[in-house]
Amino acid sequence: MRAIVHENENGLDGLTVKDMSVKQVTGKEVRIQIHTAGMNRRDLAVVTKRHTAEDPPLIPGSDASGIVEAVGEQVTKFQPGDEVVVNPGLGWQRKSAAPPQGFEIVGLPDDGTFAEYYTCTEDHVERKPEYLSFEEAGVLPLAALTAYRALFTRGNLKADQTVMLPGIGSGVLTFCLKFAKAIGARVIVTSRSTEKQKEALKLGADVTLSTEEDWNNSLSSENVDLLIESIGNATFNKSLDIVRKGGTIVTFGSTTEDEVKLNIRQFFYGQYNLLGSTMGSAEEFREMLHFVTEHHIRPQLDKTFSIDEYLQAFEYIRDSKNFGKIGFKIV
The missing domain is CATH 3.90.180.10 (Medium-chain alcohol dehydrogenases, catalytic domain)
Incomplete structure (x- = not known):
């Protein structure tokens, strides 16, 4: 699969587009064919602060919408063809005063969503609000x-x-x-x-x-x-x-x-x-999806980039040119 990858150099100089292997699904995992991957200022921080001499290649990105392409044998919530959004939080299920120990955000330390496919467990995925386009849903999760x-x-x-x-x-x-x-x-x-x-x-x-x-x-x-x-x-x-x-x-x-x-x-x-305040739990993620659906709220979508326009996208958010959200249209 094609993906935006950060390696070898600190900062934007370490970014490139290259072919990466597609992860096979097992157990409770789902593989999502990414339609749109939203970009956040966090992605800029990730590539500017990584010590790439010691770190392996990394696919950044925390947000995504897409279609479930494959499911593991223990998956019960989804089936191929379902339209979904990715919850960018890992390891924080219930609403609490602070994230539990071990809480992580998609896109560091593990690979993220700036790719043609993303694989995670089914409890980190929710159904896409039907009224939102894939572009709108793809830029929704982390910021909302x-x-x-x-x-x-x-x-x-x-x-x-x-x-x-x-x-x-x-x-x-x-x-x-x-x-x-x-x-x-x-x-x-x-x-x-x-x-x-x-x-x-x-x-x-x-x-x-x-x-x-x-x-x-x-x-x-x-x-x-x-x-x-x-x-x-x-x-x-x-x-x-x-x-x-x-x-x-x-x-x-x-x-x-x-x-x-x-x-x-x-x-x-x-x-x-x-x-x-730091992002939120899976419980709050579901509450947020209910809230935006109830009030028919759409993300303020500024601009989308192709995967090959990765440098322009990172510079755009670095220079605070955006009003609202930007993202990569993968499909």
């Missing part, structure tokens, strides 16, 4: 699951609350925007790009502003209950300063420096809540 847990499991967002999303444009935050509006919450977004601000308004954002402006001055009449923080050091203290007293920050990522300086006295006098 991350958004769902951050907003609802961790952030406990309610319809009468206001959520703020600094740095709108990523797959996760566009899902956060759509999910929050689906339950009737008020949404404030920021971006350095005026075009991304305009796109956010089209999706239902109530207020948009520049990430670089004075948020307190611009939002003096707003009451931010929940803020989803994914930028890191560049915005963290602005985020803390804009959330109402007793409000909550949920952080799931850091596109700038990981380490932040915190005024602990300001924090405890403000009675703030700071929560971490």
Whole structure:
């Protein structure tokens, strides 16, 4: 099978397309013929941080939609021809306060979905929502699951609350925007790009502003209950300063420096809540699929690339050109 493979060199220079062997299925395994494999910023982090001198060739990728091509003799949930999506989480079945020991994400350390076929056990696969195209379903899993847990499991967002999303444009935050509006919450977004601000308004954002402006001055009449923080050091203290007293920050990522300086006295006098969030469990994955189906939510699909356009795709997400999700159309 053809696959995007990372080997020999660190970073994007180590990427190539080559033929890889197709794994035979046994037991509870299913083999999926991939239609669309969604791309996430995690994939960029994987290829830029691997020490390839010691590591074997790796197929990146965590998201996928496709058709079940073969099943092992113990499989009971699926049969060949079923349309499915891949759950990008491995080893986290039930909803819990934190992932269990041994939790992994598809695409590292084992091979992922940027290939013509992907094989996994049946408990890491769910049926594709019928109303979604393969392209839409293929870019759904990781970002939508991350958004769902951050907003609802961790952030406990309610319809009468206001959520703020600094740095709108990523797959996760566009899902956060759509999910929050689906339950009737008020949404404030920021971006350095005026075009991304305009796109956010089209999706239902109530207020948009520049990430670089004075948020307190611009939002003096707003009451931010929940803020989803994914930028890191560049915005963290602005985020803390804009959330109402007793409000909550949920952080799931850091596109700038990981380490932040915190005024602990300001924090405890403000009675703030700071929560971490990492993707989600298989139980939450099923909840998310039910939620998007109930509200007929579609991913914000920016662009798809062919498997041979791998370098353009990695550069596109590296340079934050996307508004929403991108992916590889394999079939």
